[in-house]
Amino acid sequence: xxxxxxxxxxxxxxxxxxxxxxxxxxxxxxxxxxxxxxxxxxxxxxxxxxxxxxxxxxxxxxxxxxxxxxxxxxxxxxxxxxxxxxxxxxxxxxxxxxxxxxxxxxxxxxxxxxxxxxxxxxxxxxxxxxxxxxxxxxxxxxxxxxxxxxxxxxxxxxxxxxxxxxxxxxxxxxxxxxxxxxxxxxxxxxxxxxxxxxxxxxxxxxxxxxxxxxxxxxxxxxxxxxxxxxxxxxxxxxxxxxxxxxxxxxxxxxxxxxxxxxxxxxxxxxxxxxxxxxxxxxxxxxxxxxxxxxxxxxxxxxxxxxxxxxxxxxxxxxxxxxxxx
Numbered sequence: 629x630x631x632x633x634x635x636x637x638x639x640x641x642x643x644x645x646x647x648x649x650x651x652x653x654x655x656x657x658x659x660x661x662x663x664x665x666x667x668x669x670x671x672x673x674x675x676x677x678x679x680x681x682x683x684x685x686x687x688x689x690x691x692x693x694x695x696x697x698x699x700x701x702x703x704x705x706x707x708x709x710x711x712x713x714x715x716x717x718x719x720x721x722x723x724x725x726x727x728x729x730x731x732x733x734x735x736x737x738x739x740x741x742x743x744x745x746x747x748x749x750x751x752x753x754x755x756x757x758x759x760x761x762x763x764x765x766x767x768x769x770x771x772x773x774x775x776x777x778x779x780x781x782x783x784x785x786x787x788x789x790x791x792x793x794x795x796x797x798x799x800x801x802x803x804x805x806x807x808x809x810x811x812x813x814x815x816x817x818x819x820x821x822x823x824x825x826x827x828x829x830x831x832x833x834x835x836x837x838x839x840x841x842x843x844x845x846x847x848x849x850x851x852x853x854x855x856x857x858x859x860x861x862x863x864x865x866x867x868x869x870x871x872x873x874x875x876x877x878x879x880x881x882x883x884x885x886x887x888x889x890x891x892x893x894x895x896x897x898x899x900x901x902x903x904x905x906x907x908x909x910x911x912x913x914x915x916x917x918x919x920x921x922x923x924x925x926x927x928x929x930x931x932x933x934x935x936x937x938x939x940x941x942x943x944x945x946x947x948x949x950x951x952x953x
Contacts, residue, residue, distance in 0.1 A: 655763075655775060662760065662782050665753045671788035672795055673871035674842065679906045681799040685806070685835040689905050692912050693939045699923050746793075753790040754848050757783045761852030768857045780853055780861045781868070787849035788873050794841060806834055839906060843913045846873070850880035872907045875900075876914065883918040889932050898936060912936045 672678065760783040764776060771779075798805055810830045821829075866878050879897060882890065894915065901907040915936060919929060933940050 652775070655771075655779065658756075658760065658763075659779060659782055662756045662786050665749065665756060665786055666789040666793050669789045669793045669796065671785045671869075671871075672792035672842075672845075672873050673788075674873040674876065674904075674907050674910070675871055676904045676907075679795075679799070679904065681802040682795075682835060682838050683905045685802065685831040685838075686905060689902075689908055689912075689937070690832060690836065691939065692909075692916060692937075693941055694916055694919060694929070694933055696941050697920060699920065750790055750793070753786055754845075754852075757787045757790075757849055758852045760786075761854075764853060764858060764861075765855045768855070773861075776858065776861050777864055780858060781865050783853050784849060784865055784869070784874060784877060787845055787852075787877075791842060791845035791873075795838065798838060802834070806831055809834055835906070835909075839909045839913065842906070843910055843917075846876050846880055846910065846914070847917065850877050850884065854881040854885055856885050872901065872904065876907065876910055879911070880914045883914065884921075887922045889915070889918070889924055889928050891928075891931060891935070894932060895935060912938055 676683070760779050764771065764780055764783075768776065806827075810827060813830055813833075814826070817826075862878055862881060866874055875897065879893065882893070894911075897911055898908070901911055915932060916938065919932075930940065932938070
C-alpha cells in the first residue's frame with residue numbers, strides 16, 4: 629500500500645490505520661518504504677563544498693526585491709491556488725483508481741522491483757514527506773518520542789535526497805547545461821546581445837532555477853512537518869545533522885510557526901551563510917516568502933531587509949492597505 633501513497637485514497641487509508649491502531653508495524657512499514665525512495669542518493673547538505681558548481685555560476689549574490697503586496701489578499705490567493713492543486717490531484721487519483729492500468733500492460737505488484745519515472749519518483753518522495761508530516765502533527769500525543777524523531781528525521785532526509793537527486797545531475801556537468809540553455813535562449817532572442825552579457829544572464833538564470841527548486845524542496849519539508857508540538861524533535865535533528873540544508877529547514881519552520889522575524893537568529897545565519905551564495909539566496913528567499921504570507925510592522929521588515937540586502941519596493945503604501953492580523 630505504501631507504494632501507492634501518492635494516490636489520495638491510499639494515503640487516507642494509511643492515515644486512518646495510524647489513527648486506529650497503535651501497532652508500530654504501520655509506522656515501521658511507512659518508515660521502511662520511505663527509506664527506499666532515492667535510497668542510492670545522499671541527502672543534500674547545501675554546504676559550500678557541495679554547491680560550488682552552482683556558486684560558480686554567479687560572481688555575487690543576486691539582487692532580491694520585496695514587492696509591495698497586500699499580505700491578506702496574497703495569502704488567500706496562495707491558499708486558493710493550493711486548494712485547486714489539491715483538488716486536481718484528487719481528480720487524477722480518482723480517475724486512476726477508476727481506470728487502473730491492466731496488469732498485462734505493466735502494472736507492478738507491490739514489493740516487486742521496478743523503475744519509476746523520475747518525476748513520479750519525486751512526486752512520491754514529497755508525498756511521503758507530506759504523509760509523515762500529517763501523521764506527526766495529527767497524532768503527536770500518541771507517538772513515542774523516539775518514533776517521532778525517526779519519522780521526522782526521515783521526512784527531512786527524504787526531502788533532501790529528493791532534492792539532491794536533481795542537484796547532483798545538474799552539478800555533474802553544470803557548464804554543459806549552461807551551454808545547452810544558451811543555445812535554446814539564443815534561438816528565441818529577437819535581437820542580438822553582447823555575448824559576454826548574454827552568457828552572464830544565462831548563468832544567472834540557471835542559478836535562479838537551481839535556487840528555486842531548492843527553495844521549493846525546503847518549503848515542502850518545512851510545511852509538511854512544521855508544528856510547535858515538534859520543536860524538541862527539530863532541535864535534536866539539527867544537532868544530529870548540522871548541515872546548511874537542515875538549518876534552512878529549521879529557520880523556515882520557525883518563521884512560519886512563530887510568525888515573527890527573529891532578527892538575531894537571521895543575523896547569525898547570514899554571517900554563517902553569506903559566503904555560500906546559493907545558501908544565502910535561499911535564506912533570503914525563505915524570509916521573503918514569510919513576509920508575503922504574514923504581516924509584520926514596517927520597522928521589522930525594513931530591519932530584516934537591510935540586514936539581508938533585500939530591496940523594498942513602495943513598502944509604505946502597502947502598509948496602509950494591510951492591517952495587522
